[in-house]
Amino acid sequence: MDLNSIHLPNDNWCVKDKYIMFKKLHNIPVCYIYDGIVYVFLDARIAKEIIRFTKYLIKNELGFYFTTPLASDPKGVENLDQEIIRSYLIAHSNSAFFYGFKKIGFNLIENMVQWAKYSKTNHLIKPMYDIVNDRVQKSQWNYYQNRELYLQEDIEIRNEFSSLYREIKILQIFG
Amino acid sequence: MKDRKRQYRRYMQEVKLIKRLNRASLNWWGRFTTINDNRIAKPNITDYIGLSHYKLYKTTTTTRWDSSNKSKYSPNRFNCWRSDHDRNTRESDKKEFLNILREYGLK
Numbered sequence: 001m002d003l004n005s006i007h008l009p010n011d012n013w014c015v016k017d018k019y020i021m022f023k024k025l026h027n028i029p030v031c032y033i034y035d036g037i038v039y040v041f042l043d044a045r046i047a048k049e050i051i052r053f054t055k056y057l058i059k060n061e062l063g064f065y066f067t068t069p070l071a072s073d074p075k076g077v078e079n080l081d082q083e084i085i086r087s088y089l090i091a092h093s094n095s096a097f098f099y100g101f102k103k104i105g106f107n108l109i110e111n112m113v114q115w116a117k118y119s120k121t122n123h124l125i126k127p128m129y130d131i132v133n134d135r136v137q138k139s140q141w142n143y144y145q146n147r148e149l150y151l152q153e154d155i156e157i158r159n160e161f162s163s164l165y166r167e168i169k170i171l172q173i174f175g
Numbered sequence: 176m177k178d179r180k181r182q183y184r185r186y187m188q189e190v191k192l193i194k195r196l197n198r199a200s201l202n203w204w205g206r207f208t209t210i211n212d213n214r215i216a217k218p219n220i221t222d223y224i225g226l227s228h229y230k231l232y233k234t235t236t237t238t239r240w241d242s243s244n245k246s247k248y249s250p251n252r253f254n255c256w257r258s259d260h261d262r263n264t265r266e267s268d269k270k271e272f273l274n275i276l277r278e279y280g281l282k
Contacts, residue, residue: 024221025189025192025193025196025220025221025224026219026220026222026273042211043211044210044211044225045209045210045211045221045224045225067215068213069209069211069212087211090211090212091211091219117186136211155277
């Protein structure tokens with residue numbers, strides 16, 4: 001499989017080095033291919049394009065996993081597996097990705113569990129989930145407005161995260 | 176002089192925005208957190224996308240004397256912070272209506 005075989009929708013998309021890029025002020029990497037598998041960057045800067053690209057990959061039945069935007073840095077990343085799982089969960093807490101993937105009928109968490117099984121990093125899911133869940137459920141009492149203010153404003157995402165680990169466990173056993 | 180079209184004006188706006196973001200990134204001191212919640216040492220211009228800075232550095236007013244104080248694109252876009260109650264727009268009304276529905280358990 002080759003990068004040039006992927007159909008690019010318009011002039012804003014291009015192939016450069018080993019990445020497919022999307023131009024928004026500057027070229028931002030969208031995906032790369034390694035070992036016949038497409039790795040898509042979960043970048044919230046171009047969330048709409050990532051969702052559209054995912055839809056294209058599902059339609060053409062191409063195998064794909066997601067990865068952290070830090071992986072495009074030529075300097076490299078410490079604890080790459082950990083960062084990838086963290087970026088999956090961070091993207092799930094992002095409203096653009098949360099509702100965007102829901103709309104196209106794609107389960108991001110199922111993809112994460114599949115990736116963890118593929119790379120043998122199941123043990124990293126629980127500690128990363130704890131960190132991201134703490135961040136999502138973080139709140140502060142505002143005395144001036146007399147109400148609780150959450151870091152993640154969307155109540156649907158907060159409710160989803162409170163029972164997410166149970167869903168992950170079910171997917172690990174039966175998925 | 177040749178008449179400039181919308182595409183050219185959009186391009187010039189982008190050039191301005193890049194110039195401003197570039198200046199901001201050169202003067203950045205300390206750690207920077209992107210929209211993907213990644214901490215980096217020194218930001219590029221693309222790292223500002225999705226953050227409040229990106230909106231702040233965009234040109235949202237005109238240069239003409241009669242409309243310089245008006246917002247250029249829509250009443251939802253401002254350079255400064257304003258509370259939702261001051262806006263009186265369709266979007267803020269919709270948000271308020273959704274909150275009421277959630278309060279009574281209808282949504």
